[in-house]
Amino acid sequence: MMDYKELGLRVGLEVHQQLDTGKLFCKCPSELVEEEGNETIRSLRATASEMGELDPAAIIEAAKGHRFIYQQPESSSCLVELDEEPPGEPNEDAMDIALKMSLLMGSKVMDEIHFMRKIVVDGSNTTGFQRTALVAMDGTLEVDGKDIGIPTICLEEDAARNIDDHGDNKIYRLDRLGIPLVEIVTSPVIESPEEAREVAQTIGGLLRATRKVKRGLGTIREDVNISITKGSRVEIKGVQDLKMLPEYVKIEVERQVNLLDIREALISKSAAVDPDMVDVQQIFKGTESTIIKNNIKKDKGVYALKLKGFASLLRGEEGEPLLGPELAAYAKTTGIGGIFHSDELPAYGITEEEVQDISEFLSLDKNDAFILISEEEDKASAAADRVIERAEMALEGVPGETRNAQLDGSTVYLRPISGGARMYPETDVPPFRVDDELLKSTEEDLPETPKERLKRYAEEYDLNLQQSRQLFRKGYDLIFEEIVDNTGNPSVVANTFLQTFPELEKEGYDMNNIEDDKLKSLFKKFSDGGFAKEGILDIIKELVEGKSVEEAIDSAGIESVDALYVREAITKILDEREGFVNERGLSALGPIMGVVMKELRGKADGEMVSNILKEELAKRVSDG
């Protein structure tokens, strides 16, 4: 267990929430669609002034290499997303939500909101920039009695959806481009992995309170800034699953601690990086490694780098972050497939003998490591430069980086951490004036805060604070309220969300697969006496599989309350007449039907009674 206080952990969040309004600058619906639509090919170039240097060859290469393909589904994108028409005025509903969020956090709303162009040339925006505006500053959020600063709240457009990387051509779909996002940034005052989740959940709850935010996977995304005292600030981009948030923090802290340990080990071994790339192709003349054999056939070479004192630090203990993958990630940014390092060899068909030969050729001793790159010389050399750069950083400690979140809580190097973003005014969108009148009417229309809601749940629904808080944190508060306001049974509904759901999730069911409408009709059936509460778990299992409520009840084999009651009554009658039944067998049906109907007439459907009686009778006769 890490002592996060001792390590000086500091975490700050940037929460991006998609809004459930139209798109920010056009009249398209904010819907992700299956439709692919026509394709448009574009290239983006960083203008010379941006790059700060003039390298015609590099710019031409960039223009050649980076073409982007945009799918333009007509149902969810228009000329604005294609960058073929100037943006319209910002969506009023989206602006309203951003203002409400600002007021809920006590932020100072700007007198005029100015949209900016934030340069992004990875193709995710057709324009080459993201439109973003600072709406408010200096808010605070109370989480478990601690004030979390909210320095900025922004309104911005979401990027296009990356569908595929097709060689040099990235494919994006324009359905997501332009969906409004509210971005809420916290101060870096979070001190533990769990606190990060608490803060994120509280922000999520506030956002949902506006009732105009999208729900489901991918609709809320977090960038997480993490640092420890002796490490560096690392920004993890694109965390989609809130539950995983503490995991990302833990793993990053471990990674940084590990890198610091590696640094110490390197220094104690007087490690050094030899900047010269050496051609070692001759060693692989008769190699059995298919990868290298094929590469040589394609006129690629084999090159080695000497890392003095790095042995056994490239591949650490099982499960620990390693230096090898970090070096490889830097190398891959130059477009090569990967590298080999001596800690993982012999492997990939590279033999012990070849490893020995390289060691000899480079005059390595047992403390030294090497890197192999099999590529064309100029590509290998570019990759080697990055490996050297990263290896040298290992001697310094933890490099400041932007890393991509992977689903399992780990991260992959993306780029060095950027300084301030390049921003210049979006001249196509006029400033949005927030006068006192607008501020006042927004204030009057503020949604109930989570705090107020918790209080109301206790009063109206008789839930305890613990239950209410959990509903809220897990994001079930709104749907809970909607169901209970329609069909009652607050404690059953709350238990379904707080006990049944987690139980099923543990079994591997994905509860995101159930639409709200199905839950509503499930509880409607329940309150109409369609089934007993014990049946809910089984029915929900079927709902997750995509069945309708009726189908689910059917295939879960759940009977209505009526049927249970009838079966109970019939069982009792048959028990009392056991002898008669045994004697008469199936022909006991007629006489017993009379008795049963006498008891149940008017209380249950005749046909159902008859069916159940036949069933029960048959069971006894065949058992006998």
Add this chain to the structure above:
Amino acid sequence: MREVPLTEASVGDKIRLEIEGREYIGILMPHHRFSGDDTITLKLENGYNIGLKVAEGTMVKLLESDVDRVESTLDIPEVEEDKPNISIIGTGGTIASYVEYGTGAVHPAETAAEILYSNPEIAVRCDPKVDIILSKLSEDITPKDWVTIADAVLEELNSGAEGVVVAHGTDTMGYTAAALSFLLDQVPKPVVLVGSQRSSDRPSSDAHLNLLAAIDVAKSNTRGVYVVMHETIDDKRCAVHHGTKVRKMHTSRRDAFKSINREQAGWVEPLDNGLDLKGLPEKEEKVATRMGSIEPEVALVYVTPALTEEDLQYAGKKKGIVLVGTGLGHMRSELISTLKEIITDGTPVVMTSQCLYGTVNCYVYTNGRKLLEAGVIPCGDMLPETALVKLMWALTIIGQDVKETMITDAAGEISNRRME
């Protein structure tokens, strides 16, 4: 640190001010055209601009003056000796402009260095000579400017350029292309107009591809006046249009320019070294010459059901009228007598069609025949804007009948065959 009244701080100064107990630090930006009068724009350290309402007499602390001004230490890429000489004439517009990141202001390129600075690839393709003769958005271009541009082109053609590229705003680029087509009598080499629909300060600008394509055409073994712009909305192929048969057909799309009533002259794929200019006339060893000038006093009248006698009489005060008629080239019959008076008084009136596609034909219906009898000159399938420019030009040609000039093809403006 000086404390001064806000009014004394200038754009580019880093200031600190306090409003209602909150402190703001940032660079003072130019006042936004649509901002409130009581509002200043401040660029914060995080890069965002915000609008702040300030009371009269607000005091600010001056932290630094004139920060973030872009220094014009522009490195120009070296040009290889053996590249063809291409002249690039700048007239304004967004094709050659760059953004000053400090203030976000977009500056039109004013020097050769600035054009090369934003488009260093030019130096790889040719030995460019850049001359900025005007700095106007194309909506501000006047007929007089056409003559200025034509003379500048002539000078370049006759002083060693193998081709000339004219960078131009897109709104009126079609008019200028037509004007150059008529004014340049002998055009022994390519003259290429080019623009952009997304300004060149944006990473997604079409300026770059268009400019490279224009240079490729200017280097080619052809002659004549052409317009080069995106063929589709893809950043791939640029269309080459004949200067008298091209029209801006969309307000904002990259592929706004279309050839009308004539197939486009060819295409270029500058990033893939593709080019097809088959069938275009080849270069000649001749001196480039100019013929005629431009008479700006010509009216273009859009014929609608609401057009009145007074409208026509007002237009009749000009030295010529281009009618943009309905259908095959018609107008309300009861106006024809007024038109006849204007023509009899010596003002030439020519007829084009607001259909744009297809040719004027005054023989099909009675209305057309009456117009012909009144002396209206039918312009065939000439675009209305081209007819306007041509009439302005025809009026300056001494010793030649205006009607004869208008109905005789001078620069590809009239086609005899149409395929769509």
